[in-house]
Amino acid sequence: MRRIGDAPLIRRLLIGAALVLSALFLLLPLVAIFAQALSEGVMVFWANVSNTFTLHAIGLTLMIALLTIPVCLVFGIALAWLVTRFSFPGRRILQTLIDIPFAVSPVVAGLIYLLLYGRNGWIGGWLDTHDIQLMFAWPGILMVTIFVTCPFVARELIPLMQAQGSREEEAAVTLGASGWTTFRRVTLPNIRWALLYGVILTNARAVGEFGAVSVVSGAIRGKTNTLPLHLEQLYQDYNAVGAFACAALLAFIALLTLAAKAGLEWRAARREAFA
Amino acid sequence: MSQLATWRTGSTRVLPGFGLSMGISVLFISLVLLLPITGLFGQLAGLSFAEYWAIITEGRVVASYMVTIGAAAVAALVNAVFGLLLAWVLVRYEFPGKRLLDALMDLPFALPTAVAGITLATLYASSGWMGRLLEPLGFQIAYTWVGIALAMAFTSIPFVVRTVQPVLEDLPAEVDEAAMSLGATDGVAFRRVILPHIWPALVTGTGLAFVRSLGEFGAIIFIAGNMPYETEITALMIFVKLQEYDYAGASAIASVVLFVSLALLLAINIWQGRFVRRLHGGKG
Known part of the structure; x- marks a missing residue:
């Protein structure tokens, strides 16, 4: 038909x-x-990438991503476990709250952190008297990056864990397995691909965040410049080829992200076909 | 969902970790998501209502609301049509390159916004690949609000595609077979049978694209030109105030943006909850 x-x-x-x-x-x-x-050749591209400031920006960006991922993992798993394995008043509210970072403009996200932890904020003022500086330094970049990336892992896990239900875990616990063993031997194998995809998305966003980071970083070359901020400075300085060299590195990470996603989906489809 | 219903009625919790996961989640949400928002209110508390009102209704700021909302609305509507087309083609047809096209749909989410920003600005500037073709025809895109809408559409297209796609996939073949066997033309059958079914998903996806566009910054500032009253977006106004160390002004404008985006998020969530229940009938 x-x-x-x-x-x-x-x-x-x-x-x-x-x-x-x-x-x-x-x-x-x-x-x-x-x-x-590559418009001026591979050598110029290489010179742009291996420039001291670019290398520093790459290092800082990778460090921020590496620190962000474990935090988002712990939060994402805890929240997904909580809202899919238990029922309690306020469950829906928690699920709506984790969407806040998706709705809030990155510039506003950076601003609220700056207001609280900057020198004039009520926490920042106290920190300042103890000589701790979070804003315009890498800890501030880390904090806003965690803010903008925290929903990804939870968002991937919740629908999956909801669909899988908790029967297998209940069986394990009833048979005497401890909570940790149950999680490691029963839950983790079931959610590992969604977990991996959540990490990939978190990484992509952590590496590329611009608006929130540009508010709190101060963009000091060789100090608090992440790769997207460095790229902006080069572009504003009319060094388009240098800016696009950084852009190409970030685009390469984006392509890896897309490939990983396609690979994971292909795997899931194949397993469904055999099931 | 039925399992959750038994949880609610059953008084014993079999699985461990309620306290731990509740503790981590509540602590994290409070510290990372909610506490910083109090900083904004703290800053606003130092303003009288008259001062607050004067900041958020200043001519240049109001012009930025108009530019942002107008461009976001155009971008969302264009994406509703384009996204529906892409979702339809990806679900209904087989053709070479389909897997690649499907993977390409997520590019705007994977690509850092600043990268998208400088790339679109370079492409559509008068010396760029697209600008060189379009400008002799009289279409100026870079440094106009059309460029802003273009950048917004680029960053938010996956919302529509990825919201509509699964709903189209779940649509059983009998639905359109029935319509076609009753002699309806393609257009009529699509409008009368398919569209009502995917409408909630299309509205949700378009709404999410709109919210995302309202807050977008990195992809837009390079192509916008940032002329006061003409091509300044609201996120940039906040940024400009910050660079002038006018924290009160930045906070006042940010509070407007924050309020609007949270209200829209809530509205979309409620709307989505309603149609999910309807789709799953009694089960939900």
Whole structure:
């Protein structure tokens, strides 16, 4: 039986429109990043990437991502366990609250941290008298990065753990397994791919965050400049090739993220087909 | 959901970790998400209402609301159509390159916004690949509000595609077979049968795209031109106030942005909850 939109003409027209628009709107920018980065040759690209300030920015960006991921993992797993394994008043509210970082503008996210922990804030003032500086230093960058990335792991885990139910874990506990053993031997194998995907998304956002970080970092070259901030400075200094060299590194991470996602989905589809 | 219902009625909790996971979650949400918002209110408390009102209704700031809301609305509407087309093509048809197209849909989420920003600005500037083609035809995109809408549409297109796609996939084949066998044309069948079914998902996805566009910063500032009264977005106004060390002004404008985005988030959540219950009938 024929389905809606199966007529050859409609079909070709719609596929053609989708391909042309996606090529112009999504693929072209991706190609342009690498074309611009390499526009003056591989040697110039390499010189831009191995520049001291760029290397420092890469190091800082990786450090922030490496510190962000474990925090988001612990929070994501705890929250997902809580809202999918127990019922209690306020469960829905918790699930809505974790969406706050998705709705709040990154600039506003940076601002609220600056107001609280900056020198004029009520916590920042106290910290200042004890000579602890969080804002315009790497701890501030870490804090806002955790703010903007914390929903990803929880968001991946909650629907999956909800669908899987808690029967297997209940069986393990009833048979005498401790909570930790149950989690490690029963829950973790069931959620490991979603967990991995959550980590990949967290990493992609942590590496690329711009608005929130630019408010709290102070963007001091060689000190508090992350890769996206460094790229902005180069671009404003009319060093487009240098900016696009940094952009190409970040775009490469984005491509790895997409490949990992496609791989994980392919794996899930294959397992479903065999199940 | 039925399992949760038994939890509610049953008084014993079999699984351990309630206290620990509750402790971590509540502590984290309080410290990371809620506590910083109090800093904003602390700052606002130092302002009288008249001062607050004067800041948030200043001409240049109001112009930035108009630019932001207008461009976000255009971007969301364009994405509703484009996203529906992409979701439809990805679910209904087989063609070479489909897997790649599907993977490409997540690019705007994976690509850092600043990277998207400088790339779009370079592409659509008068010397860029697109600008060179479009400007002789009279289309100026970079440094106008069209550029702002373009950047917003780029960063938020996955919301529509990824919200509509699963709903279209779940639509049973019999639904449109029935419509077609009753002699409806493609257009009528789509409008009368498919659209009502995917409408809630389409509205949710478009709403999420709109909220995201309202707050977007990194992707926009490079292509916007940032002319006062013309192409300044509200997020940039907050940033400008901060650079002038006008923390009160930045906080006042931020409170407006925060209030609007949280209200929209809540509205979308309520709307989504309603249609999820409807889709799952008695089960939900």
